[in-house]
Amino acid sequence: MTRTVALFVTCLVDLIRPRIGFAAIRALEAAGCDVVVPERQTCCGQPALNSGDRDHAAALAKQTIVALEPYEAIIVPSGSCAGTIRCHYPEIFEHDAHWLSRAQAVAGKTWEVMAYLDQVCGWKPKGVTLDAKATYHDSCSGLRELGIKAQPRRLLKAIDGLTFAPLAGEETCCGFGGAFCVKYPAISNAIVGEKADAIDATGADLLLAGDLGCLMNMAGKLHRRGSKVRAYHAIELIAGMGDGPAIGEEA
Amino acid sequence: MSGFTDRAEAALADPILKIAVERTAGTAEAKRGIAIDAFPDFEAARSRAAAIKDHVIAHLGAYLEQFEANAIAAGAKVHWARTADEACAIVIAICKAEGAKSVARSKSMLGEEIGLPHALAEAGIGRVETDLAEHIIQLADERPSHIIWPAMHKTRDQVSALFKAKHRSPHQEETIAAMAESARRELRTQMLNADVGMSGANFLIADSGAVCTVTNEGNAELSLVPPRVHIVTAGIEKIVPSMPHAIHMLRMLARSATGAALTQYTTFYTGPKRAGDRDGPDAMHIVLVDNGRTKMREEGLAEMLRCIRCGACMNHCVVFRQIGGHAYGGTYPGPMGAVLTPVLDGLAPNRDLIHACTLNGKCQEVCPVRIPLPTLLKGWRDKSWREGLEPTSMRAGLGLWAWIATRPSLYRPVTTIAMRVMRLLGKKGWIASLPLAGGWTRHRDMPRPAAQTFMTQYKKARRP
Numbered sequence A: 001m002t003r004t005v006a007l008f009v010t011c012l013v014d015l016i017r018p019r020i021g022f023a024a025i026r027a028l029e030a031a032g033c034d035v036v037v038p039e040r041q042t043c044c045g046q047p048a049l050n051s052g053d054r055d056h057a058a059a060l061a062k063q064t065i066v067a068l069e070p071y072e073a074i075i076v077p078s079g080s081c082a083g084t085i086r087c088h089y090p091e092i093f094e095h096d097a098h099w100l101s102r103a104q105a106v107a108g109k110t111w112e113v114m115a116y117l118d119q120v121c122g123w124k125p126k127g128v129t130l131d132a133k134a135t136y137h138d139s140c141s142g143l144r145e146l147g148i149k150a151q152p153r154r155l156l157k158a159i160d161g162l163t164f165a166p167l168a169g170e171e172t173c174c175g176f177g178g179a180f181c182v183k184y185p186a187i188s189n190a191i192v193g194e195k196a197d198a199i200d201a202t203g204a205d206l207l208l209a210g211d212l213g214c215l216m217n218m219a220g221k222l223h224r225r226g227s228k229v230r231a232y233h234a235i236e237l238i239a240g241m242g243d244g245p246a247i248g249e250e251a
Numbered sequence B: 001m002s003g004f005t006d007r008a009e010a011a012l013a014d015p016i017l018k019i020a021v022e023r024t025a026g027t028a029e030a031k032r033g034i035a036i037d038a039f040p041d042f043e044a045a046r047s048r049a050a051a052i053k054d055h056v057i058a059h060l061g062a063y064l065e066q067f068e069a070n071a072i073a074a075g076a077k078v079h080w081a082r083t084a085d086e087a088c089a090i091v092i093a094i095c096k097a098e099g100a101k102s103v104a105r106s107k108s109m110l111g112e113e114i115g116l117p118h119a120l121a122e123a124g125i126g127r128v129e130t131d132l133a134e135h136i137i138q139l140a141d142e143r144p145s146h147i148i149w150p151a152m153h154k155t156r157d158q159v160s161a162l163f164k165a166k167h168r169s170p171h172q173e174e175t176i177a178a179m180a181e182s183a184r185r186e187l188r189t190q191m192l193n194a195d196v197g198m199s200g201a202n203f204l205i206a207d208s209g210a211v212c213t214v215t216n217e218g219n220a221e222l223s224l225v226p227p228r229v230h231i232v233t234a235g236i237e238k239i240v241p242s243m244p245h246a247i248h249m250l251r252m253l254a255r256s257a258t259g260a261a262l263t264q265y266t267t268f269y270t271g272p273k274r275a276g277d278r279d280g281p282d283a284m285h286i287v288l289v290d291n292g293r294t295k296m297r298e299e300g301l302a303e304m305l306r307c308i309r310c311g312a313c314m315n316h317c318v319v320f321r322q323i324g325g326h327a328y329g330g331t332y333p334g335p336m337g338a339v340l341t342p343v344l345d346g347l348a349p350n351r352d353l354i355h356a357c358t359l360n361g362k363c364q365e366v367c368p369v370r371i372p373l374p375t376l377l378k379g380w381r382d383k384s385w386r387e388g389l390e391p392t393s394m395r396a397g398l399g400l401w402a403w404i405a406t407r408p409s410l411y412r413p414v415t416t417i418a419m420r421v422m423r424l425l426g427k428k429g430w431i432a433s434l435p436l437a438g439g440w441t442r443h444r445d446m447p448r449p450a451a452q453t454f455m456t457q458y459k460k461a462r463r464p
């Protein structure tokens, strides 16, 4: 039975690295899903929500709920955006019974892409090869709001030739934090500097994670320091697109 | 630049501070991890601890009255203080009535919160801090930088130099034992000769009227038993129904703070010296302090009243680990301090504290009483936004972005143009300097956006 799922692309993937969206579609299709991309989606509203701007967060949440609610499942290639929809949309509407029930309905069927492929589809990549050594950073929202830890690792292990180097402090925040990194650049820099040290120390060729915001932060720091480590969203490798340009490389 | 940013940047530029913080917090993190792994079902124990506190906070009035009645029955005097000033005034009045000239104080964060050291100085009453780290802080004339290790920002070398400059007969050898001996020589007589012993309370036991303190140095016992008078200042949220509850909380507290199963000294003080007792104070006064706590319960911060001041949240905080405790500027640093300081010192001057957090959730994950610290910080951000405290540039920027983002048919062309402009600023895949996002590009490069957005590429690919 094919499932029809909606892809919520996320604003960062849409604007900065569309490849992640296409990788998600490719993997979902390989897992037997029909993927649609609802037209009236933009941003989930997380920047407003985390800044205390409740009204705009609610407006964006409503728009997103309307765009996504017709579908059986909503798939998001980002732990923090999926976490916003799953965990925080119901909080936004805690005093609005009508929107609360709609928010809860959408929240209940929203999945981070790797969690969905692994837990719901029971799927693994087949025939994907990549000769490389990778290290994995657990992005905070995915890890702590959605319990994403084993799922990406299980999927990645099915890639032939890919080996792993554990990252010391893999669950430690990279210092991105959305607006945090531009509001408190010096603190953020100190945190991501230590993260970059840990990444370099693994001797890995590739840095993988499940959130583009964190990846941009870490890859941007690694590049500024002249590190040779290349960064990808894990879904790119899982979809067999790990041989293309890494973050910050041009095709 | 704000005071917080200045202090944070100064801290970041101090390599010795970094070493000192990393040593203590890093060790605590590692030891806690081992202790929690060995604890049978720590998650259930956390839930129970949170439930105990929630129950007490929901029935605070009744438990406080029970505590008061039992403490009085045991011979103590109970005082109530609404504010920090009231609490200090009560303490000073007791000291004056007792003709006290000197006070031996066992470390208490509540005492710091209400400004007790300052109040004693103003009243001309001598104060000796008897916790080793607080002793260091007193000698250096500083403020604590951590709620468990007040002097965690100091290295051993710095402490050695301080002791040599201030102790009457300082250590000769550069060993920890010799330094401890030097402090012991300095402190012991002062403790034994003090008129008043002062402490906070880790727990107040409602059904017995007992006050519990924990230390690793035994300094509370030596500060509180020999003097004539024992004065306790305690936050009203410190109450637990009975001894078994206190024991459960103690198990959580010690492990979360240091990774130890129990502190070296755990003492329950029930009233002053009784007839036939060989030692103990003649009088015991307990000052129960509100100082914003009732208001916290009413204004959406009830969960914060669960806090048992273990320090795990700061030990595991990526921001605290970089900047240490002083940068926060309040009595309490780290995640719990960022939630509490706006209550104690006002939101407007402490806006930075609620924003200087990546919301990574680690603090909540380790908190032994499951305080949703990131949610509480976001609650402060909501309030700050509602009350118009956020800068105009921020409001305008987010407003414009949201206005566009809620109009998808406008959002597509606008973002397409914006990404094209952004692409022009970069070369070979990266942007090294980005106007309006200097905070990003000062320290790292920004990947250049794709030539076409996902939505554009997707539509093209699907066009029949």
Ligand code: SF4
Residues within 6 Å of the ligand: B256, B306, B307, B308, B309, B310, B311, B312, B313, B314, B336, B363, B366, B367, B368, B369, B370, B371
């Ligand atoms: S907030 Fe939680 S982790 Fe932090 S000091 Fe309080 S009890 Fe400990």
